[in-house]
Amino acid sequence: MSDLMSIDAASFSARYLRMPPEELDERIRRAKATLGSRAVVLGHHYQREEIIRHADITGDSFKLSQMAAARREALYIVFCGVHFMAESADILAGPGQSVMLPDLKAGCSMADMADGDQVEECWSRLESAAGRDPALPVTYMNSSADIKAFCGDHGGSVCTSSNACEVYRWAYGERPRVLFLPDEHLGRNTGVAFGIPLDEMAVYDPLAPRGGLSDEEIRRARLILWKGHCSVHQRFTVQQIERLRALHPGIRVIVHPECTHEVVGAAEEYGSTERIIRRVTESPDGSVWAVGTEINLVMRLAATNPTKTILHLEDCVCFCSTMYRIDPPHLCWVLESLVEGRPVNVIRVPAETKRSARAALDRMLSLPGA
Numbered sequence: 001m002s003d004l005m006s007i008d009a010a011s012f013s014a015r016y017l018r019m020p021p022e023e024l025d026e027r028i029r030r031a032k033a034t035l036g037s038r039a040v041v042l043g044h045h046y047q048r049e050e051i052i053r054h055a056d057i058t059g060d061s062f063k064l065s066q067m068a069a070a071r072r073e074a075l076y077i078v079f080c081g082v083h084f085m086a087e088s089a090d091i092l093a094g095p096g097q098s099v100m101l102p103d104l105k106a107g108c109s110m111a112d113m114a115d116g117d118q119v120e121e122c123w124s125r126l127e128s129a130a131g132r133d134p135a136l137p138v139t140y141m142n143s144s145a146d147i148k149a150f151c152g153d154h155g156g157s158v159c160t161s162s163n164a165c166e167v168y169r170w171a172y173g174e175r176p177r178v179l180f181l182p183d184e185h186l187g188r189n190t191g192v193a194f195g196i197p198l199d200e201m202a203v204y205d206p207l208a209p210r211g212g213l214s215d216e217e218i219r220r221a222r223l224i225l226w227k228g229h230c231s232v233h234q235r236f237t238v239q240q241i242e243r244l245r246a247l248h249p250g251i252r253v254i255v256h257p258e259c260t261h262e263v264v265g266a267a268e269e270y271g272s273t274e275r276i277i278r279r280v281t282e283s284p285d286g287s288v289w290a291v292g293t294e295i296n297l298v299m300r301l302a303a304t305n306p307t308k309t310i311l312h313l314e315d316c317v318c319f320c321s322t323m324y325r326i327d328p329p330h331l332c333w334v335l336e337s338l339v340e341g342r343p344v345n346v347i348r349v350p351a352e353t354k355r356s357a358r359a360a361l362d363r364m365l366s367l368p369g370a
C-alpha cells in the first residue's frame with residue numbers, strides 16, 4: 001500500500017455495529033439527502049447488495065474513477081470498493097475533491113503482491129540481463145499508486161481488463177519486451193489473445209532468488225509476467241466448467257480474465273466485469289450461463305435476469321473478502337461524519353506519486369480504442 005493519510009481512522013464507533021439494518025438504511029439515506037450533490041457514493045460491482053442500493057454510480061474500477069472525476073461538484077467521493085480503486089479515484093480527482101474508503105482494511109490481495117521495492121529490484125534484474133530500458137512496464141489497474149507511478153516514470157502505462165489488448169498493441173510498438181504487473185493471468189491471457197506464444201513468456205517470481213529466471217530466459221522472453229494472482233479468480237477450474245457442461249448441455253461459460261489461461265481457454269467467453277454484465281444482460285430469454293467471477297456480481301445478475309438461468313461456476317461461495325469489508329455500519333459512519341463536517345478515512349496519494357501515476361493513466365486514456 002502506498003502512503004495513505006487517514007484522518008481519525010481509529011474512531012469508527014462500535015455502536016454502528018449494533019444498529020439494526022433498517023436503522024442503518026434509514027440513517028444512510030438521511031445523511032445522503034443532507035449532503036446532496038456534495039457527496040457521491042460509488043459502488044463496485046463486487047459490493048454486497050446492502051451497499052449497492054445506496055450507490056449513486058455502479059461500475060468497474062476504471063469507470064467509477066472516471067465518473068467520480070467527472071462529477072466536479074462532488075466534494076466527497078465515498079468509494080465502496082478496495083484501496084487501489086480509491087487511490088485511482090484520488091489520482092484522477094480534481095482540486096478540492098476528497099476520496100474516502102469506508103474501511104481502510106479493504107485492500108486487494110493481488111495489488112499487495114507487488115510493492116515498490118520489489119518492482120525496483122525486478123527492474124535492476126532485467127537491466128542486468130537485457131541492458132538499459134529492458135522492457136516497457138504495463139500495470140493492471142489493480143495495483144498500488146506506487147506501481148502505477150513506476151510505470152509512469154519508465155514510459156509505461158496502466159491497463160484495465162477491458163483494454164489490455166489495446167495497451168499491448170501500443171506497448172509493443174514502443175519496445176520489444178513488456179513487463180506486466182501484477183497479475184500473471186491477465187498478462188498471459190492478454191498475451192495469448194495478442195498472439196504471443198507461451199514459450200515467449202516468462203514468469204518473474206519476486207520471492208525467488210534472481211526472480212527465478214536466468215539471463216538467457218529474460219533475454220528470450222517477449223513478455224515477462226509478474227507472479228501475482230487474484231485469490232478469488234484463481235480458484236476456478238476446468239473441471240468445474242466440465243461438470244456444469246455435463247449437467248446443462250448448451251450452457252455458455254463466461255469468466256473474468258484474472259482466471260488461469262486453462263480456464264479462459266475452456267470458457268466460451270471472457271471479459272471484464274462490465275463485459276460480463278453486458279453479455280448476460282443482452283442474451284435472449286431462456287439463456288443458460290455459468291459465470292466465473294465474484295459471487296455478489298453473479299447473484300445480482302441472477303436477480304436482475306429472472307428469465308435466464310445464471311449459475312456460479314463454483315459450488316462453494318467465492319467472494320472477495322476485502323470487498324466485503326465495506327458494510328452498512330462503515331458507510332453510515334463515513335457519511336454521518338461528513339454531515340458533521342469531519343471527513344474520515346481520506347485516501348491521499350502523495351503529490352509526486354500522483355504526478356507519475358497520472359502519466360501512466362493518461363497514456364492509457366490517450367490510446368485509441370482503449
Ligand code: 13P
Pocket residue numbers: 045059060061062141142160161230258272273274
Ligand atoms: P474490473 O476492473 O473488471 O471491475 O475488475 C476489478 C477486480 O478487482 C476484478 O477482480
Ligand code: SF4
Pocket residue numbers: 082107108109110111142230231232233258294320321322323
Ligand atoms: Fe483484488 Fe481479486 Fe478482490 Fe478483485 S476480486 S479486488 S483482484 S482480491
